[in-house]
Amino acid sequence: MLTLLPAPARAQDNLDVAAAGRSVVRVVVVAMESGEPQGIGTGSGVAVAPDKILTNAHVVSDAADGDAIIGVVPSEGSKRFTGRLIAYQPQRDLALIELTDGTVEPATIATGPVPDGAAVAAIGYPYSVDRARELSAEGVVTPQAPVKSWGRVSGGQSSQRFDTVLHDAAIGRGNSGGPLVDSCGRVVGINSFVSNSEGVDAVFAFAVSVKEIIPFLRAAGVKPHTTALPCRTSAEQAAIDERLARSEDERAQADRTRAAFAEERLDARREQVRDSILAERDNGLAIAGLLLVFGAAFVNGALVLLAKDDRRLALGAGAAGLVLMAGAPIAWVARPDLDQADTRLAAQAPKPAQPQASAEGRYACRIDLERSRITISDPQDVALDWGPDGCEEGNTPFAAQDERWVRADVSSHDGVAQVRRFDPATSRYTVERYFLPADTLSAARALQAKYPAKTCSPDSARMAGQMTQALRDLLPPAPNERLVYACDHVQNGAAVK
Structure with missing residues (x-):
């Protein structure tokens, strides 16, 4: 039975959803008449801007047709907000609410195609769950986490009224207006209605597709955050990481093999040079011997000529003999030493490549889409200004860790924490992003406030290490995004690989 149940989500994908x-x-x-409440209806919605909530038209039809109060209850925090209807298109079953107070973290909309069979999750507040929990009226308007149900896209069938995504994630009354998201947590539709099974057939759900959502929002003057990047699941990214690691290992092994072969060739060349030196030493010994023999012969000849009273020739022969005999020790000393083999090899070797630039300096960093797992961020290149002792931009200290520089911090304007790493050996810059719920975000910001250092000094680097360790203990087990950059050192305005 377990094999028949859908299991599209891994741990990482659950974190994204x-x-x-x-x-x-x-x-x-709450429908109103003459200032008195006449009825209450609930549904779901999703923020497409900090103060804009997208939902179904049928969820807010009372507000469109008459007097009604619209309340918006976020999924976290302790406050609830009021809103007003600013756009309404029943032909698309879409409506837009503007908050009159408060803000909500906006979602990202995936504008690319939704593959058939892709894992999706419906997020919202089904009435059946509220009823099973015996939720009171006060409980309904109290912030609480939404219900998430997984399923798969079930083909390209669409409604005749508007373009929809057909899926089999479980939804019910109350889910209307809530988002259908992919395994990366991006909105791919707004849940609208289900098929009528009459209690015997499988139930399928229809979500208003992005093809309808984007024109509707554009007409309302809202520009949501969108991405066209395909959703890469954690399993797919793990397979890519494994392939890249295997490729790097193979390249490293090939480099080691080439280095070993080069060492063998160097040893063989060293033996050739030593043989050449030995031959030169033998030649030097032979030359010294010949100089001695010929020098002695000339001296003897000079003595013979002197005995014959031929002083002029005797002096010439004697001088020549002495010169030859004096050259013998010079030839002996001039023989090369055996330890000159490495010196000659170094002189014959090609000029070595220039050493790589130090870690300090400016870097142009290009996003590596294959190594990165991007769910909602814009894949843009970045620039680094790396100072001595792991200081970035002259005011952001990093801590040394495993021959890399690392720092964790929390954004002051959105619900994101990130762990950044820079590896000088590979010039690789990595940013891991965590999308935090409100309680974790509040705790992380309070913790970061205890480490306010914004200068570059050994004490600041030590404090950055303490802050990084403390924040990482608060973060989820895996990041929602991992952005990997390949960095080139910039010299005189040009990148140096």
Whole structure:
């Protein structure tokens, strides 16, 4: 039976969908007549801007047709907000609410195609769960985490009224207006209605597709955050990482093999040079011997000529003999030493390549899309200004860790924490991004406030290491995104690989 159950999500994908839940809200509509409440309806919605909530038109039809109060209950925190209807298109079953107070973390919309069979999750507040939990009226308007149900895209069938995504994730009344997200947590539709099974057939759900959502938001003057990058699951990224690591190992092994072969060739060349030196030493010995023999012969000849009273020739022969005999020790001393082999090899070797630039300096860093797992961020290149002792931009200290520089910090304007690493040996810059819920974000910011150092000094680097360790203990087990950059050192305005 377990093999028949859908299991599209791995741990990492669950983290991404959990992060998407920050943008989901409960929409409560109270119909009013003569100042008195006449009925209450609930649905779901998703933030497409900090103060804009996208939902279904049928969820807020009372507000469109008459007097009604719209309440928006976020998924986290302790506050609830009020809103007003600013756009309404029943032909697309879409509506837009503007918050009159408060903000909600906006979601990202995936504008690329949704593959058939892709894993998706419906996020919202189904009434059946509220009823099973015996949730009171006060509980309904109290912030709480939305319900998430997994399924798969079930083909290209679409509604006749508007373009939809057909899927089999479980939804019910109350899910209307809530997002359908992919395994990366990006919105791929707004859940609208289900098929009528009459209690005997399988139930399928229809979500208003992005093809309808984007024109609707554009007409309302809203520019949501979108991405066209395909969703790469954690399993797919793990397979890519394994392949890249295997490729790097193979290259490293090939480099080691080439180095060993080069060492063998060097040893053989060293033996050739030693043989040449030995031959030169033998030649020098032979030359010294010949000089002695010929020098002695000339001296003897000079003595014979002197005995014959031929002083002029005797002096010439004697001088020549002495010169030859004096050259013998010179030839002996001039013989090369055996330890000159390495010196000659170094002189014959090609000029070595220039050493790589030091870690200090400016870097142009290009995003490596294959090594990166990007869910919602814009894949843009970055620049680094790396100072001595692991200081970036002259005011951001990093801590040394495993021959790399590392720093964790929390954004002051959105719900993101990140761990950044720079490896001088490979010139690789890595940014791991964590999308935090409100309680974890609050704790992380309070912790970061205890480490306010913004200068470059040994004490600041030590403090950065303490802050990094403390923050990492708060973060989820895996990041939602990993951005990997290949960096080139910039010299005189040009990148040096």
